[in-house]
Amino acid sequence: xxxxxxxxxxxxxxxSLILTLVSEEFTKDVPARVEQIxxxxxxxxxxxxxxxxxxxxxxxxxxxxxxxxxxxxxxCIVYAVDDYSTLQSASDRWIPLLHMVLGNExxxxxxxxxxxxxxxxxxxxxxxxxLMRAHREIETCVECSAKTLRNxxxxxxxxxxxxxxxxxxxxx
Amino acid sequence: xxxxxxxxxxxxxxxSLILTLVSEEFTKDVPARVEQIxxxxxxxxxxxxxxxxxxxxxxxxxxxxxxxxxxxxxxCIVYAVDDYSTLQSASDRWIPLLHMVLGNExxxxxxxxxxxxxxxxxxxxxxxxxLMRAHREIETCVECSAKTLRNxxxxxxxxxxxxxxxxxxxxx
Ligand SMILES: Nc1nc2c(ncn2[C@@H]2O[C@H](COP(=O)(O)OP(=O)(O)OP(=O)(O)O)[C@@H](O)[C@H]2O)c(=O)[nH]1
Ligand SMILES: Nc1nc2c(ncn2[C@@H]2O[C@H](COP(=O)(O)OP(=O)(O)OP(=O)(O)O)[C@@H](O)[C@H]2O)c(=O)[nH]1
Ligand SMILES: [Mg+2]
Ligand SMILES: [Mg+2]
Numbered sequence: 399x400x401x402x403x404x405x406x407x408x409x410x411x412x413x414s415l416i417l418t419l420v421s422e423e424f425t426k427d428v429p430a431r432v433e434q435i436x437x438x439x440x441x442x443x444x445x446x447x448x449x450x451x452x453x454x455x456x457x458x459x460x461x462x463x464x465x466x467x468x469x470x471x472x473x474c475i476v477y478a479v480d481d482y483s484t485l486q487s488a489s490d491r492w493i494p495l496l497h498m499v500l501g502n503e504x505x506x507x508x509x510x511x512x513x514x515x516x517x518x519x520x521x522x523x524x525x526x527x528x529l530m531r532a533h534r535e536i537e538t539c540v541e542c543s544a545k546t547l548r549n550x551x552x553x554x555x556x557x558x559x560x561x562x563x564x565x566x567x568x569x570x
Numbered sequence: 571x572x573x574x575x576x577x578x579x580x581x582x583x584x585x586s587l588i589l590t591l592v593s594e595e596f597t598k599d600v601p602a603r604v605e606q607i608x609x610x611x612x613x614x615x616x617x618x619x620x621x622x623x624x625x626x627x628x629x630x631x632x633x634x635x636x637x638x639x640x641x642x643x644x645x646c647i648v649y650a651v652d653d654y655s656t657l658q659s660a661s662d663r664w665i666p667l668l669h670m671v672l673g674n675e676x677x678x679x680x681x682x683x684x685x686x687x688x689x690x691x692x693x694x695x696x697x698x699x700x701l702m703r704a705h706r707e708i709e710t711c712v713e714c715s716a717k718t719l720r721n722x723x724x725x726x727x728x729x730x731x732x733x734x735x736x737x738x739x740x741x742x
Contacts, residue, residue, distance in 0.1 A: 443699040514718075523723040527615040538731070541724070548687075549721075551695040552713070559710070565735035 399436070399447045402557050404511075405492055406476030407484045408455055411513040414544035415476065416450050419554055424545045429460050444562050450554075463476045467499045472537075474506050474553070478510045479522050479541055481511040481548045485529075493533055504535065511553055512541040513515035537565065571608070571619045574729045575638050576683075577664055578648035579656045580627055583685040586716035587648065588622050591726055596717045602626045615727045615735050622726075639671045643733045644679050644709075646725070651684040651694050651713055657701075665705050676707065679732035683725055684713040709737060 404412040413428045420435060431454035439447045451466055467473065473494045477484035488510060500506055510529065512522050521541060530536045536559040542549035576584040585600045592607060603626035611619045623638055649656035649666045662683060672678055682701065684694050692726065693713060702708045709732040713723035 443695070443702070445703075480697070519718070521719070521723050523615070523727065527727070530615070531617075538728075539724070541721070546691070547693070549693075552711070553596075553695050555695065555699070556710075559737075563737035565731070565737050 399449055400447050400453060400558055400561050401453045401469055401471045402554070403470035403472070404474045404476055405452065405463070405467075406474075406511075407478075407487050407491075410476045410481075410484050411544050412476050413452055413454070415511075415513060415542070415553070416452055417552065418523045418544040418547060419450070419550050420509060424547065431457045442558060443551075444558045446558065446562065448558060449526040463495075463539070463565040464499050467506075468497060470506060471508060472557045474509045474511045474557055476513055478514045478517075479516055480514050480517040482525075483538045485512070485522060485525060489529055489532070493535075495507070497537070506535070507564060508533070508535045509553070509557050510536050510539040512539070514543060514545070515541040515548055516546045517541040571621055572730055573578045573621050573623065573641055573643045573731050574646060574726070575623045575625065575642035575644070576646045576648055577625050577635070577639075578646075578683075579650075579659050579663075582650040582653075583646045583716050584603075584648050584658050585624055585626070587683075587685060587714070587722065587725070588624055590719060591622070591722050592714040594719070595717065603629045603721045614730060615723075616730045618681070618730065618734065619725070620676045620730060635667075636671050638680075639668060642678060643680060644729045646683045646729055648683045648685055650686045650705040652686050654697075657694060657697060661701055661704070665707075668707070678707070679709040680705070680737060681725070681729050681732055682708050682711040684711070686715060686717070687713040687720055688715040 435450045437448045439445045442448050475488045526539045526541045538551050542553050607622045609620045611617045614620050647660045657740045698711045712725050714725050
């Protein structure tokens, strides 16, 4: 089983993303956190059983978060494309936390997920590229919208792929 | 220099994608084909000089196409998400052509690009996943729109990445 963990600031849409993936429709009223969801291999792009774990600071302790980080095969750091501070948190809070928990040379791939792409027309890719150059553990990036379903399947496909087909380390 | 070649059926939007990337705006009247464009390293996500080559069946011979395929470091097969036959062509015409030109075990990565995402709400990812499972040379996939600029920078980032950070071959 591939364990996908979603982290990121409160309100960026982690729970919405998970529920949208599972139900293929957007619901405005979502709980603060959903229980771990297991997706059977038949319905995943790479035919591998996949679990998705939500994180919510209001419902979980820092210790529980650290445990989930250890258990994850890939970590999606979610930000909201309409709120720059949540992207800033990726480099100020979330990436340093992964280093602290897993070590500076950790090999758990990270996917940077910009949610709420329905709210803006500009891409955040320039800032994201700077971040990706600074942090080699970021495998890839994607902008999506839980509301319009844009790039939702792709997001989970990229996360699976980061585990199953990791990029070779680059020594140029 | 990384050479990116765009192929795909006529009318899927290859020339529009290239011009949108370069000018950061969509123009309705595009020529059938644009000359090779060189992008300086400073403005590319991975800081590598990149050239983009357009292909147009109306203006080029099959021999010229074969030459371009040999010169390419990564090949984007473009289809239109609102026209299933153009995705069908990816597996019926374009991938077999690459095998014929480069050999069955070729290592030139392919990015599958679904353009005109502004015209549909559904994702083509299910069909694309089938294709990707059947053809391991497809590194990744992306849906984009030259018209709304959605995922345009990402497309060229994924193409660069397919060359610079190819996924390791998987032997499970
Ligand atoms: N416009 C728009 N709103 C969204 C999108 N995704 C989520 N939202 C809204 O953003 C708010 C927060 O969404 P949640 O899914 O609860 O966010 P969360 O990251 O789980 O937040 P915490 O559980 O507090 O960590 C809700 O009002 C959602 O309806 C989106 O793609 N577009
Ligand atoms: N709605 C929409 N139309 C697009 C998009 N991209 C291109 N088009 C339109 O599709 C038509 C074909 O675009 P081209 O860029 O000429 O397509 P091409 O793949 O270069 O075609 P050939 O040169 O004949 O191979 C034009 O009318 C474009 O305006 C898009 O993202 N959305
Ligand atoms: Mg939540
Ligand atoms: Mg053209």
